[in-house]
Amino acid sequence: MHALALLAASVTVMGAVMAMTRRVAVHAVLYLVVTLLALATVLVMLGASFAAMLEIIIYAGAIMVLFVFVIMMINLGQPDSAREKEWLRPRAWCGPGVLATIMCAELLYCLNPPSGPAPAPITAHDVGLSLFGRYVLMVELVSFLLLAGLVSAFHIGRNRVGGR
Amino acid sequence: MPAFSFNDTLLLATIVFSVGLAGILVRRNMVFMLMALDIMLNATALVFVAAGARWHDATGQVMFVLVLALAAVETAVGLGIIMCLHAHGRPTLDADTGNLLGGQGRG
Amino acid sequence: MGEILLPLLILCPLVASMIISVSAGRVGTCAIGAIACVGVGLSAILGIILSVMLLSGPAAGVLPVVLWRWIHVAGFSADIALTLDRVSMVMVLVVTVVGLLIHVYAVGYMREDPGIARFFSCMTLFVAAMLVLVLASDLLCLFIGWEGVGLCSYLLIGFWYDDPANTAAARKAFYMTRMGDAALLCGLLLLATAAGSLHIGAVLAAVADGQVAPSGVNVAALFILVGALAKSAQVPFQTWLPDAMAGPTPTSALIHAATMVTAGVYLIARLHDLFAMAAPVMALTAVLGTLTLLMAACTAMVQSDLKRILAWSTISQLGYMFLALGCGVWQAALFHLMTHAFFKALLFLTAGAVIMRAGHEQDIFRLGGLRHAMPGLTAAFVVGASALAGLPLVTAGFYSKEMILSGVWHVHFGLTREWTLSGHPLWGMALLGAFLTALYIFRCVFIVFCGKPGTVATGRTSRLMGIPLGCLCFLSLCGGVIEMPDTLPPLHLFTALLDPKTPLSHADEPVWLVLAGALAPLAGLGVARVLWGRAAPVMREIPGQAAITRLARAGWGMDALYDLVFVQPFRLLTWLAHHDILDQAITGTGRMTRAISGRVFRARAGFLDKLAVWGTRARGWAGHLLGRLDNGRVRWYAAWIAGGLCAGLAMAVLS
Structure with a gap:
């Protein structure tokens, strides 16, 4: 490396x-x-x-x-920083630290990938072709997701103005 | 010979993912929790790109783009919720206070 | 040529609807009416041209047009396709010609209304959707039109949305038909899985080949029947149609009398080969139709609202059509559908004009003696009433009803091999229904147009409203002579038109059958004349009116049925959701733990004591953990997810 x-x-x-x-x-x-x-x-x-x-x-x-x-x-x-x-x-780190370490160790143990010859780099051209070729439906779905995010963010923000 | 082998990348992604996981479990501040989520998402995206490079398939980077869109939506909505809670007079951004229905936490 | 004209037939009203809805508020009332009439009129002209083309072609010719492929996956395909065959041709002519007349009338009727653009855009959209329904050669495509007409019906019933009662009526109609739509969709899915396509020809061929199991055919037919019953307001879905009269009168005439409510009849007539294979469903159709026609006729007898009387009579006449469908004489059902469209549109339009001139008074007992004030409208209403009653020889209704009655007389339901059901009792009830029909409609005629003068009539009926009434009068009188019983001159133009190869046989028909069918309405007319014809009516109320009124107000017990079938299960579900079972269980566990440990503490003896302390502590931890499971804190949820992931990975690693 x-x-x-x-x-x-x-x-x-x-x-x-x-x-x-x-x-x-x-x-x-x-x-x-x-x-x-x-x-x-x-x-x-x-x-x-x-x-x-x-x-x-x-x-x-x-x-x-x-x-x-x-x-x-x-x-x-400042009070927030103190909080x-x-x-x-340190006590708060015990459980999560252990859990994350276990997870990390298990994942590392699972890693056993094949190693092979070096591939050529993938260009933006290839990505674009497959993005709007095979995966065009997925792109549409993602656009739906973005729209949903936009609408919900707008909704939450509007409530903020009109609410209490 | 590429600088990174597939194995090394997976190692890196695993460590970063675990750090993010520990962060989300430890931090009670919702802004930090969102950051931890972003770190975890980045780790998974890295695995996708690495796999795409390993098998020379553009799908890996397509998935990267999708993960990016997902992260953008998640962050926008999450930050919107944080702003909303803050504007409703919640004194802290403690995620543990929002544990009751009706929006009245114990905080 | 036909491939271009057929889509245009649908496109004309659709484009008119779009133009009207886009230009609302920018063009004048007259222009809006003109656009709507031109759109529907072009459609009517195209319909006539296409009919001529079809009839001049070969005898069994159809005109199929595949517009585009809609869905194509393994095991199923659906097209957006239209077919003009002889059945749909009749329906297209009825929809476009009657629709055009009603549109012309509506220009005069709605002239003063501020929402006229909304009205006409919905009306033309309705015509387009109805044409899609009629012309679709694929059941899925037909379903689009089916939902489209339901939507337009909803929009037009709630047209005057300022009054909450109107919107409630619109919602009621929407919900009731929605239940039927769900059933229809179930039936379509069953057919689609069995036949692999929803093209009507393919479905019927698959059923005829025996690809579909007999039980499957029965269930699918039953589901489709439920859909048709809901759309056509038959028992047990009849309650929405009388309330639907909240809409403007042209809407009632076009949607809730002439076309949309007959969509169910049309659907079953299209699929008559399917229904022929499902004998129990056929018998059920006939019985429900008979029930409906008697019940609706009895209800119409006691109503005092002019439009409601007509609405109940529509339900009753649709009952005749379902009876005919159930008996397998679908040609008679279509024939009655056509004549019914003529005379019921005439009745509704005349009633609308009468109500308008009498100062929006709908109660027949406050109207009265209008014979002198509006002789033209009186004549039109009497023509419509006689056609509805089926007065012999001179009206269209007589011939179509006669055809249904003779068909019912000859039918035999082969329910099982040894148990067959003769159609004679049904014939008797249908004849009773004919008598009642004449009785209630002439009660209405005598009370409104004869007797003491009630309200003062004002204004004049405009020519725009008069001309369509004249045309409909002509059609109601003469539209029936194209098909006559064999006892009279044997003329079978209509059945020959529908099916040139195998015309319906009217042979071995006893003369007294026709005679009975002719005498029943005459008897009804006579009784009505005796009871209500004088200046001072013999009786204002018929005996038992109070009981029937109360029953009718309660929807003949149907509301209680809906409550039992639909509302109560839903309330049970919400109750269950409110009293969370899991929550109860957890709380119960905690409570039990506390009780047990209390008992154990009370024992207080050496080892037992210690054991109790441990036990309590352990249970406390368990309860603590259980509580942590759903304490509402996001971080704990994340921890549980991570823990589960760790456990799953561990199992994968260690195995």
């Missing part, structure tokens, strides 16, 4: 861990962005540059901005 690959992988994992342990939400978002960028690097190394671009543009760009907006609007202040500290006592 390349040194670069090792670096990207470790940055991904570390970023995820840091994002999950921060007390201030904005810091966590920043770590999450770092994780996503590192993950995009991993994707490039897998030969999926199209997916990597999407990851950066949509995930690190759009979705994270959404998080930042919401954190700004609900304005979590997070209260919630993040």
